[in-house]
Amino acid sequence: MRFSNLGLSALFVVCATPALAQEETAPPEPVTVSGSVALASDYRFRGVSQSDKEMAIQGGITIAHESGFYVGTWGSNLSGWGTFGGGNMELDLIGGFKTPIGGGGTLDVGVTWYMYPGGADKTDFAEPYIKLSGTTGPVTLTAGVFYAPQQEALGRWYFTGADAAAGVYNDPGDKEDNLYLSGDAVAAIPNTPISLRGHIGYSDGNAGLGPNATSVAPTGQYWDWTLGADLTFKNLTLGVSYIDTDISEADGAYLQPSFSKGQDGTGSIADGTIVVSLTAAF
Secondary structure (H helix, E strand, O other): OOOOHHHHHHHHHHHOOOOOOHHHOOOOOOEEEEEEEEEEOOOEEOOEEOEOOOOEEEEEEEEEEOOOEEEEEEEEEOEOOOOOOOOOEEEEEEEEEEEEEOOOEEEEEEEEEEEOOOOOHHHOEEEEEEEEEEEEOOEEEEEEEEEEEEEHHHOOOEOOHHHHHHOOOOOOOOOEEEEEEEEEEEEEOOOOOEEEEEEEEEEEOOOOEOOOOOOOOOOOEEEEEEEEEEEEEOOEEEEEEEEEEOOOHHHHHHHOOOOOHHHOOOOOOOOOEEEEEEEEEO
């Protein structure tokens, strides 16, 4: 699942609203269902566009039990960036356990299975994660570690974009792993429907292209970051973000034409951009 900060921001806006008196609060349900549908000007995953710098429609649903266990799914349309195959769609299956720890902290442990329906099975992969979050005043901080063990989808099957374009495998069947570290901060502005957020991430994986001519860490090692703001009204959230990476044109040149808008060898899909999104939560 491509975890969204929009949900976090909306959560803290709600938390900033005065609670009803205890006697008026209904007892919590043992099972809760939540979800969202979003329209975004670009789908950026760890700073890299997965929709060829075009619009994306996304949605997800989560079923959570009072014990802390949860399952969910999330999907988005895709375009460009190698050959996703099938319907050019990403469908994630998620399962995990969330529990409070310490004085107001939360530990979240789970796994995401990334699927591309209709595409080759070797492009699917699993990524376990662990996240720790806590709140101080109006600010909530989250640190995450995402580690995908060695799998074919993460392998370096193509050494260059030219090899991928020619359909010539350099090392078919190669398996590699991938590590992603992230830090997020969300600050709800008191007495307003506005929240501010920031994100920084570090990727460490193989520096080539996988069996579908994509890569979770396109240049092997790189940083991505986001600065954004959200405006929430009832169940709607309007988000504006600036997203960028430290991947230079020179660093990504060997991945061309795969690592480019339109796969035409020009216009990096990892350069800085402004993403606007509208999310409806339910």
